[in-house]
Amino acid sequence: MGVVTFTMDDVQYSANEGDTILKVARDNGVHIPTLCFLEGLSPVGACRLCLVEIEGSPKLFPACTTKPAEGMIVRTQTERLKKYRKMIVELLASEGNHQCAVCVVNGHCELQDLAYEVGLDHVRFPYLYPAKTLDASHKEFVIDRNRCVLCTRCVRVCHEVEGAHVWDIANRGINCEIIADMNTPWGESDLCTSCGKCVRVCPVGALLEKGATVGELKKERGFVKVIVTARSKHEWITVEDHEEE
Amino acid sequence: MTIEDLHELAEKERQRQAQYKYRILYCSSAGCVSSGCEAARTALKQALEEHGVAKQCELVGTGCLGMCGEGPLVLVHNDQTLYQRVDATIARKIVEEHILKGNIVREHTIDLNDPFFAEQKKIVLENMGKINAESIEEYIAADGYSALVKVLSGMTPEDVISEIRRSNLRGRGGAGYPTGLKWDIVRKSPSDQKYVVCNADEGDPGAFMDRSVLEGDPHRVLEGMAIAGYAVGANQGYIYVRAEYPLAIERLRLAIKQAERLGILGNRILESNFNFHIDIRIGAGAFVCGEETALIRSIMGRRGRPRPRPPFPSEKGLWDKPTVINNVETFANVPPIIRNGASWFTSIGTQKSPGTKVFALAGKVKRTGLIEVPMGISLRKVVFDIGGGTPDGSTFKAVQTGGPSGGCIPEQHLDLPVDYESLQSVGSIMGSGGMIVMDNTSDMVDVAKFFMEFCMDESCGKCIPCRVGTKHIYMMLDKIVKEEGTEEDFALLQELCVMVKETSLCGLGQSAPNPVLSTIRFFREEYTKKLQPTSCYEGNASTITETNGEQK
Amino acid sequence: MKPRVATVWLGGCSGCHMSFLDLDERLIELADKMELVYSPIADIKEFPHNVDVTLVEGAITNSENEEYAHIIRKRSKFIVAFGDCATTGNVTAMRNRFTPDEILKRSYIELAEKNPQIPNDYTTLAQLLKKARPLHEVIKVDAWLHGCPPTADQIWFAMTSLLEGKIPVLPPAYLRYG
Amino acid sequence: MVAQSKKADQGKIDNRYKLLDRAITKHHNSGYALIEILHVAQGIFGYLDNELLYYIANALKLPPSRVYGVATFYHFFRLKPQGKHTFVLCTGTACYVKGANEIQRALEQECKCSFGETTSDGSVSLISARCVGSCGLAPVAVIDDKVYGKMTVDEALQRVRELRETEKERNV
Incomplete structure (x- = not known):
């Protein structure tokens, strides 16, 4: 495997061919904020928080899917990037119904952490206050769509790791929603193995364990490939068929 | 079918057409269908039969004749007379006066020397008003598939790509990426399987260029795709068409069937070693599927959500295989370039943007419709000469190009030439070809x-x-x-x-x-002028100005 | 002249004001440095003119809040959104997915133990707005103090900055929702 | 009598599924053909309800949530039945410039429902289209598959009223 040398924030790094900018950054302790990215799941480049500048191009590139090339000069913390990251968190905060004070993951929430990191003292966009639903039909878990940030980690972990594909996204644009099966109650799903991976990977309080109250739910998000229980059951799932949503 | 057979077929078709005293072509594109061309056709047919001249005249449905606002349009081919707003009465008059007595019914004609026609240059639309959109024989008789023949009888894939590269043809979907370069990348990407995709998911609300081409001259697109397939080493093509275009889908299906029957598509095309199949995929109403990575997912039966590029489809496209994606108009430009050579093409238009561009001209102009102009023509010419300017009593305000991705260009920039870079310099884009004129009534x-x-x-x-x-x-x-x-x-x-x-x-x-x-x-x-003041402090309390901490 | 300070309680639970009282002995220090010209904990009827700093607790949830906010804005040099409800809508905004009618019906009819009826005399009662909104969506706000409620330390930091004539920009450690 | 008509319905339903099966077989039960199959299914059944979507999911061996996700992503697919009549108003740019939005507002007021919905009596569905490609005739409406150009507010209202009247009479 070849090695490429590139510069990131004025420091030289060498990367294995095939590694992404984000991987090199993480391996070397350079912090780039992320939300949709989770190690072990296919990267989708959707949240745009990890965008970086590459010298010579006016465009911005997601660090999670972009691979360094020989001699590339990457910047991860410019004023422009900081401003855009703050606006992205601002947009997210305005999109859902995020009431930290009454949330199970208050204090252990990736959206909160991001808000602190970008210094979000208030949201300039009007809050949308969407009418979202909560589904507590599952015997162990709850999905509260009010708090969903549509990172699709749950969709990907359920498809790519568990192999059950209970979750998917319905509708489009601002009306996107995470749904189970035919937009039917989660508790009725034959496909769900109740493995709880989706709850673990959810960065916010949208997927939660029953019985947890405000600030109680700490999630173990470091990715562990829990034994696959569903993959063998469903013949439509193939390893090649990555979710990518 | 061999190449000789094809030539023979063309000759036979030309003879067939020559036996008619008159070829009467009526526009059968969606615009004229909406204006009632079916009634005009029926009336023409009836009148021809009543007067016993049906056998000497051929009544043909053809592609878009351009002036959609004045439809239904009927063209008497032999003396190039174009009639507008043809209803049953006028249809009858055309037969009784023009066809029977040779007297042109002047009061219903449109002058073909009008700037609307004179300023245009037709390459992509050359067969509109010439051939029957549903006849492969007529396409062949009009030099159709001769570019494919030329390619298969002596050009290497490299030759084809170098010809396209020299022509400097740029993607007509809007971004203007050099087509030859794209093909070259696909050709050089190692893979046992490659694809050619025609993007006919024309979603710009206010544009219908691609649809008109598919409805009026579907074989031209198939030919362009087959040439692309040969050049890059693909044996499978897909046309992704909007479901909202039922007529275009119908005509494409028919065209593919006809081409397969004659051995122009399928295995061992024209008895060469080249195989190429084309399938239709029907979109389902999602503008984003015009974006190439979304289109790929949609063809694969998925939600049309784009993914970050790179990798580009030319390396990883359909089923992760190298894939050429071009739009309808780009493919439609390929056969004439191969036929006439790259230098012919570069002699039209500008140096950086050679050739022509098809626009759907609509909004507040006197003459709306489908036009094809050489690149480099000024916007003023398009709006005021071809379009005839804004309706009486209103003044021009802006012309919008590029649809929802484009911008509004005001009066002071009307002398800009129409090409990719110029339009970009004023914050708009070439786009796929929607051109909407706005007057002083538009907010x-x-x-x-x-x-x-x-x-x-x-x-x-x-x-x-x-x-x-x-x-x-x-x-x-x-x-x-x-x-x-x-x-x-x-x-x-x-x-x-x-x-x-x-x-x-x-x-x-x-x-x-x-x-x-x-x-x-x-x-x-x-x-x-629409903004409102906000309420603010109206008193005179002492001032706080400094900041404690780092201002973000 | 000491800076004139006001605190206002709009659509919130008064928790932020309680937290203010948690300043404990620091309150005495504050009292030396400023003049409290208006507050729910002081008995003053009308919001005064020429206020230097006003802390506003709570979201804008009814017509009275809205009217009041504009008055406060005109009479205050400097306005601080005080706590999460004023900053984000927070718990007050949880009603926003329902219409005011649905909410009133639920509270005054379905949950009423006796004499169920929806209050309708809006000459004396404030009418619910369609949505509860954070303060800065209604008037211009100069600084934000988060938390449900903000801690006494946060409040102290903000107040001392303000009284020194500085706009408080909270250090990251004080940026805290919930 | 009742039993008989039910039986007739059943027969019709079976036939419709047979047609659908044929299309599915033609595509070798491939999940890649999902959009094609949804087109066929909507053509046969008029709209896609959950039962039908489950049927397709099983036949194509796709997870139900993916089928639902695709069916709701594309505007062309309907998950609810349409009204007896359809009034499609083009809201493309040319029609917008020529005042389609005023027609839209007037119709929504008249029908007491938004575009994308059906009147409460089930008589008319209001549908907006992204350019039907007859820009020269803007504003354009397509009423029960027939194209009407140069539409005005008054004409649109009158036509909708006529549609609703005929339905009312038929029901009486």
């Missing part, structure tokens, strides 16, 4: 809101800037239109537009703010 903030509503509805929802950003831009525009917005809203609107443009994942989001930014650039006062 430009409302226009921006109209396009933003479209983008918001069409956002796939994958990336945050586009999903949430377009919603907020729309809400701010709505607030300003209702005269409830403030200076702060206006400033934030501009900040958000730039952010969405720079951070969105795909072309839809990256270009969605263009209509807003361009109207702010040229019609700023239309925004500012």
